[in-house]
Amino acid sequence: MKIALVHDYIRDFGGAERVLRSLSDLYPKAPIYTAFKVDGSPAAERFGDRHIYESKLAWLIRPWRLYSPLRFLLRWVWGSIDLSDYDLVVTSCSNYIARGFKAGRKTTVVAYCHTPPRFLYGYATAVDWKKHRPVRVYGNIISHFLRIFDYNSAMEVDHWIVNSENVRTRVEKFYRKSSTVIYPPVNVTEIAKASRNVKREEFYLITARIVGAKGLEEAVAAATKLRIPLKIAGGIAGYVSVKKRLEKIGGDNVEFLGRVTDENLWKLYGQAKGFIALARDEDFGMTVVEAQAAGTPVIAFNGGGFRESVVHKKTGILVGDTDVKTLKKAFAEFEKTKWNRTAIKKHAKKFSKERFEKEMISYMKTHARATRG
Numbered sequence: 001m002k003i004a005l006v007h008d009y010i011r012d013f014g015g016a017e018r019v020l021r022s023l024s025d026l027y028p029k030a031p032i033y034t035a036f037k038v039d040g041s042p043a044a045e046r047f048g049d050r051h052i053y054e055s056k057l058a059w060l061i062r063p064w065r066l067y068s069p070l071r072f073l074l075r076w077v078w079g080s081i082d083l084s085d086y087d088l089v090v091t092s093c094s095n096y097i098a099r100g101f102k103a104g105r106k107t108t109v110v111a112y113c114h115t116p117p118r119f120l121y122g123y124a125t126a127v128d129w130k131k132h133r134p135v136r137v138y139g140n141i142i143s144h145f146l147r148i149f150d151y152n153s154a155m156e157v158d159h160w161i162v163n164s165e166n167v168r169t170r171v172e173k174f175y176r177k178s179s180t181v182i183y184p185p186v187n188v189t190e191i192a193k194a195s196r197n198v199k200r201e202e203f204y205l206i207t208a209r210i211v212g213a214k215g216l217e218e219a220v221a222a223a224t225k226l227r228i229p230l231k232i233a234g235g236i237a238g239y240v241s242v243k244k245r246l247e248k249i250g251g252d253n254v255e256f257l258g259r260v261t262d263e264n265l266w267k268l269y270g271q272a273k274g275f276i277a278l279a280r281d282e283d284f285g286m287t288v289v290e291a292q293a294a295g296t297p298v299i300a301f302n303g304g305g306f307r308e309s310v311v312h313k314k315t316g317i318l319v320g321d322t323d324v325k326t327l328k329k330a331f332a333e334f335e336k337t338k339w340n341r342t343a344i345k346k347h348a349k350k351f352s353k354e355r356f357e358k359e360m361i362s363y364m365k366t367h368a369r370a371t372r373g
Contacts, residue, residue: 008096185356195270215278235259269294295341
């Protein structure tokens with residue numbers, strides 16, 4: 001079979017890109033089609049061994065982050081990509097839609113949906129684009145037409161896979177489509193090995209890109225108020241003002257590590273006393289599982305995908321709010337709990353990369369007649 005992969009864009013390297021990497025490993029001969037690629041970016045480096053083809057409008061939307069304000073062009077961005085010669089197209093889609101490309105009459109289109117675009121359906125986004133009135137008015141106007149394009153392009157998908165029950169509900173709500181949950185691949189085995197002989201320390205850890213809507217401000221405020229050692233690993237992926245705001249809120253007990261390598265991150269998971277994740281409606285949240293793979297219990301907001309990956313009082317603590325009072329109680333409960341780190345690691349195996357590959361291969365054989373390779 002002739003197989004192609006599609007992804008929003010090649011720039012940052014987060015959970016969606018880890019899924020794309022696993023898909024690309026399953027189908028190493030499959031080229032990757034995308035809206036645009038930023039050379040030298042974290043994602044471009046991770047996919048340097050793959051053939052990547054950009055849309056015909058990449059030259060326009062790539063510079064100066066124009067891909068965000070020029071979203072009204074998405075119909076033409078994806079429409080410029082012709083995949084009609086392929087037997088199977090697997091699109092890894094989320095906020096930049098990654099659908100609406102040309103497909104042949106015999107082409108099977110499978111979507112691995114990380115989430116319907118959050119900005120189109122009222123979910124919190126990394127950048128508060130509704131903050132300023134002119135941008136809000138402009139955004140509301142183009143969002144109307146983008147929702148039409150998003151829905152129509154969703155109708156062109158033959159089969160839907162989603163990364164969580166949380167997103168399965170969204171796909172059914174906004175697209176009226178049924179879907180199959182295949183949890184994203186987490187490097188459980190590698191993390192367990194890298195963190196095995198690491199000495200536990202007294203700090204709590206957050207791993208996230210420095211953007212809005214991740215619960216970072218609440219976590220930093222609580223850690224500062226309660227004098228809890230906190231380390232934050234992650235590069236800036238939005239506006240610099242977010243990091244400046246966090247630095248202003250945080251005290252000398254909060255340390256910003258910047259972007260770290262996977263190997264160093266896995267060691268940090270093992271060193272940390274606990275992991276914190278306070279995003280209010282995370283699509284799935286791979287970092288929470290990564291922490292558990294190192295045997296590290298978590299404190300997470302009781303919402304979104306965290307409900308599916310954290311077992312309350314067994315692998316972590318789920319909190320109903322993110323204010324200092326609530327988090328103070330959560331930290332106190334966390335400290336007095338005797339965590340079974342072996343059981344936490346065992347739980348994380350449910351979300352392993354090996355399990356993802358096995359389920360994807362089985363799904364593709366059944367729905368698209370595709371085998372590995």
